[in-house]
Amino acid sequence: MSENIIRKQSPLGAIRRLPFPRWTAGVVLLLVIATISHVFGKLFPLVGGVIFALIAGIVIRNSIGIRHVIFEDGVSFTIKRMLKLAIILLGATLSFGKILTIGGQSVLIILAVVLGGIGFTILIGKLLKVDKVLSLLIGVGASICGATAITALKGTINARETQTAYAISTIFLFNLIATFLYPVIGHMLNLNPLQFGIWAGTAIHDTSSVVAVGYLYGNEAGDIATTVKLVRTLFLLPIIIIVPMLFMKNSEQTGKASIKKVFPWFIIGFIIMSLINSIGFVPVEAQEFFTSTAKYIILMVMAGVGLQVNFKKMMNLGVKPFAIGLFASVLVSVISLALIYLLL
Template sequence: MNKTDIYKFIPGILLILIISIAAKLLGGLFPSIGAVLFALLIGIIIRNSFELNEKYNIGIVMVVKKWLKVAIILLGATLSFGSILDIGAQSILVILLVVTGGIAVTLLVGKLMKIDKMLALLIGVGTSICGATAISVVKGVVKAKESIVAYAISTIFFFNILATFLYPVLGQWLQLSVSQMGIWAGTSIHDTSSVVAVGYLLGDEVGEVATTVKLVRTLFILPLVLAISFIMVRRNDSAQSLKGAFPVFILGFLFMSGMYSTGMISEAMSGYLGSIAKFLIVMVMAGVGLQVRWKSIHSLGMKPFLAGFIASVFVGVTSLLFILYIL
């Protein structure tokens, strides 16, 4: 990457940085709302109140896609291997239920409502595993049309933003414990960015649980791609898709956790890296807000929108009931 390419990112990054600093100040004044939600709100207001020059987009996209992964890797330095294994063991059954049930329900609803099969599959995958990331990976296997992919991502994006605002309120109203709230957020909110944001909005312990659960859930992309490839008998595509499906940043998360578990990262350094990660999360949510276009969301048809709503409710309620009455 040459200097000219690097300069292209600067306008978007600077805009996000300004929003994030303002969000941190407001979050300090109104801690019950927090910097994360302020960053998201300010981003949404700016995107829908002003005509942003295209020069901002490349930096915004880079922050949302790349810096979130950096934040997650750094968060690994705040968790020991023992904690990761314990959280993973607690959540694996509910993750399996949410992933398989969420996809099945969406496909069934899609069939009943006569929605395009490919669109229903992508909405189900995005709801059940990890939002736009899962949709993009599965797209490579099934070769869905770009218009269908955009439709599915827009549907998922709307309910993901809604969950970012609702889950903290519902979690406190239901008086969920740290573990319960973390597992609920990690198993039912769509995109990783919102899972991490909601978790750390409610405290470091909730954030650690939510992030770990979400990363375990993200790994379900691999068996899903294998299953779809097998069903469609497309072996040539599956090898390429699997390579792209593996979330490499999880290895970075585990590496940092290993460094922390063995004492190579001190408690002081762990706290410092955790603080950097949390600010990066605020920046990512500012970027997410700057990608919200109400006109695009408003243009969605009611049937796919309703399918996304049913899938989101199923995943959220199923996960919550499992946590409350089985875990």
């Protein structure tokens, strides 16, 4: 979720004259928050650094605020680029065979979540008399990969900016809630790492929260959740082609889908790293370094996510989009958990 930040000419001009990239200040800020959160996570392991980083970002954003232009690029760079780097690094800690095994165990659950989530969300939207495009965007966001899926689909159905903003804000809110609730529910249900990893990977919306929550639960659960989420993300490719044709009867409402543009290329990096690891080219020491680095980046990402939380804007969402978002989030969670108990 993004927010327009008032840009003043003098600070922006000063930034352009600085001898380092414009994203430097924002990255440094997130690094500081991540370091403090890491320390508190060690002191209070039941809470974990991820939650501390997320809360710190939320508190800063909604109290003193981070409105200065010098931080904006760094926060965006961390969430969009550095998260992908973290995922690629995590690929070096997994064998390709394990990825295939996890993918095979989860693909039917992912398929059920995607089809059920989108279909039933559109149905409940129709019952609530909510615009079909908005319902579709929320359903796709909840079922596949949050804001990324919404943004990708937006161009294929020519959704309005207001519809896209409502959908992203709604999904962001429930993704935020899931970050806090899933580890608690997982421990209450005594889910093992495989069960929790697949549940988080198939039900939590955004990739950042899936990876963070998975590793908060444990290293094995984190590996599984990350892998499952990447398989789930690939379902975006057929969706952006099929969904517009199925749900948008008026051909003028649909646009051309660019597979090259929306394809999650970082998944290729993840697979390549796993192949390199599988043939024994990644020593144990390097794996430990990659894992530690990736986890630190995840702390920075979650701090950045927290800095994007604007409670005032969330309060203006309206009841009906909120109800659809709640329904979609609960639905994909229940479908996933039920199938995990049935199939695993």
